[in-house]
Amino acid sequence: MLSIPHRHVVFTIPHQLNFLIIRNKFILLNTLMQTSAEALKDWVNYKFDLQPGIISVLHTAGEQKENHFHTHMILSWGGINKNRTVQQIKGKYVNYDYLKSKFRGIFERRLIDLYDSGKLDHNFRDIIEFKRFLKRVNEKNWIIHFEDPMETPADVIRYIGRYSKRACLSEYKITRMENEIIAFKYKDNKNKDINGKPIERELVLNYRDFFALLLQHVPLPGFRLVRYYGIYSNRGHLPKELFSGSDDVTLNWRELQQSETGQDPLLCQKCNVIKTYSHSIAESKNGTYIYYRLGLITDPHATFSAKVA
Numbered sequence: 310m311l312s313i314p315h316r317h318v319v320f321t322i323p324h325q326l327n328f329l330i331i332r333n334k335f336i337l338l339n340t341l342m343q344t345s346a347e348a349l350k351d352w353v354n355y356k357f358d359l360q361p362g363i364i365s366v367l368h369t370a371g372e373q374k375e376n377h378f379h380t381h382m383i384l385s386w387g388g389i390n391k392n393r394t395v396q397q398i399k400g401k402y403v404n405y406d407y408l409k410s411k412f413r414g415i416f417e418r419r420l421i422d423l424y425d426s427g428k429l430d431h432n433f434r435d436i437i438e439f440k441r442f443l444k445r446v447n448e449k450n451w452i453i454h455f456e457d458p459m460e461t462p463a464d465v466i467r468y469i470g471r472y473s474k475r476a477c478l479s480e481y482k483i484t485r486m487e488n489e490i491i492a493f494k495y496k497d498n499k500n501k502d503i504n505g506k507p508i509e510r511e512l513v514l515n516y517r518d519f520f521a522l523l524l525q526h527v528p529l530p531g532f533r534l535v536r537y538y539g540i541y542s543n544r545g546h547l548p549k550e551l552f553s554g555s556d557d558v559t560l561n562w563r564e565l566q567q568s569e570t571g572q573d574p575l576l577c578q579k580c581n582v583i584k585t586y587s588h589s590i591a592e593s594k595n596g597t598y599i600y601y602r603l604g605l606i607t608d609p610h611a612t613f614s615a616k617v618a
Contacts, residue, residue: 313397314386314458315465320345321379321452330378332430335529340419345380346538348412359388362541367534370477372495374522383465386458395551403455413451477526491519
């Protein structure tokens with residue numbers, strides 16, 4: 310990543326469009342990710358004459374696991390200028406009106422193109438009724454949120470690493486599983502405590518309703534939930550000196566696990582000896598592959614062999 314601050318940005322689709330997204334999930338969720346990143350890139354390029362880097366993550370659930378389609382993005386607060394050097398953006402200024410208008414305009418143009426090409430599944434009588442619907446959607450502002458800049462790439466990695474790849478409901482939020490009842494806690498963002506933080510509440514559901522909510526957020530087959538835009542989409546054409554870190558630094562999985570969990574993952578907790586790697590099993594369309602490795606998992610010179618079961 311660029312050695313400059315980054316900002317957490319959220320782009321949200323109006324709920325009036327939910328029924329269209331549910332009927333056209335793959336193409337419209339693709340459109341959401343593409344247009345939100347395009348709006349950010351255009352604004353940074355227009356306002357600051359820079360090419361930014363963006364890491365984008367799709368989320369489909371709200372606090373109560375209702376449909377709430379939005380993208381979380383990590384935006385480099387600066388980018389590459391015309392001299393191919395890194396330039397940081399000064400201050401926190403964000404032109405929200407421009408960004409909201411840009412995002413809405415790009416997304417709606419894509420919707421109309423999909424309608425005209427017959428690729429949009431809908432029940433509108435004609436294009437006039439469809440455009441009247443879009444006009445009603447625009448009566449309320451589209452929501453965009455920026456958080457303050459995070460100063461170092463390490464801070465960004467810690468943040469997005471926890472946030473981006475999680476499931477829509479973490480296990481620790483489940484408070485009860487009794488008979489046919491499943492309950493989980495959630496944040497009520499419309500009601501705040503004396504410190505200005507959302508009040509935590511519990512939602513109690515029959516298991517049938519719980520799983521109906523949960524399963525609607527299973528990722529679509531082949532859909533990439535995490536994507537890279539701008540200069541992060543292909544850093545190969547830029548000098549590596551512009552980015553933090555170095556290609557010759559080797560991440561040590563064992564040390565990383567120790568620092569995160571406090572335990573050595575290769576040390577048997579019962580007999581206090583180092584574990585020996587045996588094999589890995591991987592499923593594929595062509596069958597089951599079993600990968601064997603010679604020596605310890607920490608041995609950089611160990612070799613693999615494989616067979617199909």
